[in-house]
Amino acid sequence: MSEATLRSERTRVRRQPTRGVYDRDSVYAVLDRALFGHVAFVDGGQPFCIPMLQARVVAAVYVHGSSASRTIRTLAAGVSACLTVTLLDGLVLARSAFEHSANYRSAAVLGRFEVVEDETDRLAAFESFTNKLLPGRWNEVRGPNQKELKATTILRMAITEASVKTRTGPPSDDDSDDAALDIWAGVLPIVTSFAAPEPSPGLRDGIRLSPSAHGLLAADAARAVLDRNRGGSRSTSH
Numbered sequence: 757m758s759e760a761t762l763r764s765e766r767t768r769v770r771r772q773p774t775r776g777v778y779d780r781d782s783v784y785a786v787l788d789r790a791l792f793g794h795v796a797f798v799d800g801g802q803p804f805c806i807p808m809l810q811a812r813v814v815a816a817v818y819v820h821g822s823s824a825s826r827t828i829r830t831l832a833a834g835v836s837a838c839l840t841v842t843l844l845d846g847l848v849l850a851r852s853a854f855e856h857s858a859n860y861r862s863a864a865v866l867g868r869f870e871v872v873e874d875e876t877d878r879l880a881a882f883e884s885f886t887n888k889l890l891p892g893r894w895n896e897v898r899g900p901n902q903k904e905l906k907a908t909t910i911l912r913m914a915i916t917e918a919s920v921k922t923r924t925g926p927p928s929d930d931d932s933d934d935a936a937l938d939i940w941a942g943v944l945p946i947v948t949s950f951a952a953p954e955p956s957p958g959l960r961d962g963i964r965l966s967p968s969a970h971g972l973l974a975a976d977a978a979r980a981v982l983d984r985n986r987g988g989s990r991s992t993s994h
């Protein structure tokens with residue numbers, strides 16, 4: 757798909773336009789990296805913005821929830837919606853208060869959700885949500901039964917109108933008069949990480965941590981070593 761496909765007058769980034777991109781790969785990369793997003797919609801004239809897990813499959817983004825939920829029922833009716841995800845990459849610390857900023861990658865997708873009715877598609881969406889939380893988890897757990905499937909509504913929004921906005925790099929005052937000030941300036945990268953697993957109180961003795969969780973923790977530890985080795989020279993560009 758061409759870049760023009762996802763760019764529209766509504767998604768064109770006006771402030772700092774060079775930070776906006778509209779190609780599918782960039783939008784998919786941000787959606788895939790973020791576990792959850794905020795879904796905005798208007799209900800009864802009142803805007804709401806509700807955090808929800810999200811998963812992208814091919815050219816659509818999926819959300820799910822209780823069939824009784826207000827958010828789900830409103831979105832299922834096909835109202836106009838906006839799903840935004842944000843990845844916070846670093847604190848940008850300048851010499852002046854004015855130039856302080858944040859490094860980030862965020863994506864906004866506009867459209868309308870539709871209810872996924874097909875049972876095969878619904879099951880595939882469940883699998884995507886589960887594996888998005890923890891890659892490989894779907895094959896380790898009991899799948900949803902009929903009652904659970906019935907209690908859950910799965911919604912899909914085709915990705916046809918979207919934008920990504922990104923900020924990377926150091927503060928903007930290296931070339932200003934403020935560079936003469938004796939004030940530290942630079943970026944504090946933000947790294948999200950996992951801590952030691954906390955077994956469920958009801959977990960029976962002798963049940964070991966699942967391979968999927970082991971895999972995630974091992975990948976996380978390897979990334980932490982890489983980050984440590986990079987030390988202060990760690991780049992903030994992505």
Ligand SMILES: Cc1cc2nc3c(=O)[nH]c(=O)nc-3n(C[C@H](O)[C@H](O)[C@H](O)COP(=O)(O)OP(=O)(O)OC[C@H]3O[C@@H](n4cnc5c(N)ncnc54)[C@H](O)[C@@H]3O)c2cc1C
Binds near residue numbers: 826
């Ligand atoms: C990271 C994250 C992921 C989530 N993932 C999902 C998901 O995948 N599916 C899902 O159904 N729900 C999810 N939730 C819960 C979701 O945010 C809503 O609470 C839930 O969907 C019920 O929404 P509702 O509009 O039906 O609730 P209602 O109870 O009808 O909402 C009424 C009011 O309660 C307040 N409210 C509701 N939810 C929140 C909230 N999260 N934070 C603060 N105030 C709130 C708002 O003022 C709202 O207008 C998630 C929450 C978080 C934080």
